[in-house]
Amino acid sequence: MRKIRQLLAGPWVPPAVGKAPYLWLLSLNFFIWKFFYTPPTALEVLLLVLTVLVFVPMYFASYWLRNRKLVPVLLATFALGLAWAPFNFGACTFFIFAAAMCAGIENRRAAYASIAAILIGASLIALVVDLPLSFLMPTLAVGTPVGIASVMDATVRCKQMQLLRKQEEVEHLARITERERISRDMHDLLGHTLSLITLKAELAGRLLERDPGASLREIRDIETNARQALAEVRSAVSGYRQTGLQHELAQARTALAAANVTLDAQVASFAIPATAESVLSLALREAVTNILRHADARRCEINIALENGVLSCRIRDDGERLATAAAIERGNGLRGMQERVVALGGQLRLEVARGLSLELRLPVGAAA
Incomplete structure (x- = not known):
């Protein structure tokens, strides 16, 4: 019935x-x-x-x-x-x-x-x-x-x-792509900033007894970085980024200095397409994050130039804690960086000798 x-x-x-x-x-x-x-x-x-x-x-x-x-x-x-x-x-x-x-x-x-x-x-x-x-x-x-x-x-x-x-199907693939983009961006944004906050918190703890004023400055920097991370997360979720390569270089210098790592940056003066600048900025952020977390380095070199119509970014450190490239390749950060570079027709190469050497090459035409 x-x-x-x-x-x-x-x-x-x-x-x-x-x-x-x-x-x-x-x-x-x-x-x-x-x-x-x-x-x-x-x-x-x-x-x-x-x-x-x-x-x-x-x-x-x-x-x-x-x-x-x-x-x-x-x-x-x-x-x-x-x-x-x-x-x-x-x-x-x-x-x-x-x-x-x-x-x-x-x-x-x-x-x-x-x-x-x-x-x-x-x-x-x-x-x-x-x-x-x-x-x-x-x-x-x-x-x-x-x-x-x-x-x-x-x-x-x-x-x-x-x-x-x-x-x-297209809408489903677009949703998957957007989720992957957000996942990569969250890893890149929060991974770097949280590493910096951790270092500054440790430094503030060490300075608390012998130099309370310096400790207070570090705590204020932690607050500033936390607020900036929140703003960047909101910006990334919306799909827009207001910061560029120069900002990331300044952030990298601050973060590395807090870890007693000397930064030698050589950046040629030329116009960088917006898409390429975004990829380079995130690559720099991820590389610095890896140095802070894993490398135990004392010196970091960054060289960005335009070579025969190809943007070239080389990042090298003298760290000793990383023995093989496989130790990094399994991480989400490098995988996300690789996906961004390949999407624009570029190449990403990683070498481990004394320290980590990362080279990113991106055609200007593909990134424009």
Whole structure:
């Protein structure tokens, strides 16, 4: 009983086709025109009711079935027309419905061939039984355009569904890309700043007893850096960055100085495209963060130049704690840096000898 109630509740046709299929059922009125001038017998009334009860479920099922599963419904509908044709010229309605049902055949050539087979079959029946033009003309004149229009409409709906699925896929990929971007940015922004805050907090603790004034200055710097980190996080989530390479260099100098690391920065003066500047800034931030966390370095060299139309950034330290590049390559920071550089057609190279050497090369054309 529950399944019956669910079946009766619908939907009886796919929502994509709208309400029109319910309207097309009014075409069955042609089937009763004969009885306006010829009173039906009790047997005809009974057969008429049974025919409608059999046809209507098949009609709604035809909107859900496809290809081979649709064939029994097509044959049954054609059989109803065949059975009624000698007795009621309104039987042409069933041939028209059968032609429209061919829209469920996804192979369009097969669909049009099925329409032709149905209409030719109806014409042969008309010739064999010697049916009047009132049967043959509606079958051909209405069945042909209705069948073709149904197939074309199904084709359009199919393409629309494919386009919708592609749009959903693009939106899904865009969401994934945005989440990855935010993940990389959060790692780069917070990793660097939290490392700096940790160093300054340790320094403030060491200075607390012997130099309270210096300790207070470090605590104030911690507050300033924390507020700046919050602003940068908000900016990154919004997709905009207001700070550039010079700002990152200043931040790097401050952070490295707090860790007693001398910074030697050589930055050539030339215009840097906005996208390239963003990538270089984040690469510098990640490299400095790695030095603060892992390198135990005393000196860091940064060289940024324009070489034959290619932006080159080299960052090298003299740290001793890192033995292999694999120790860094597994981290999210370098992976995020690599993704940004590759997205702009650049290259990222990492070497470990005495300290860590990182080289980033980015074509200016790709970054513009």
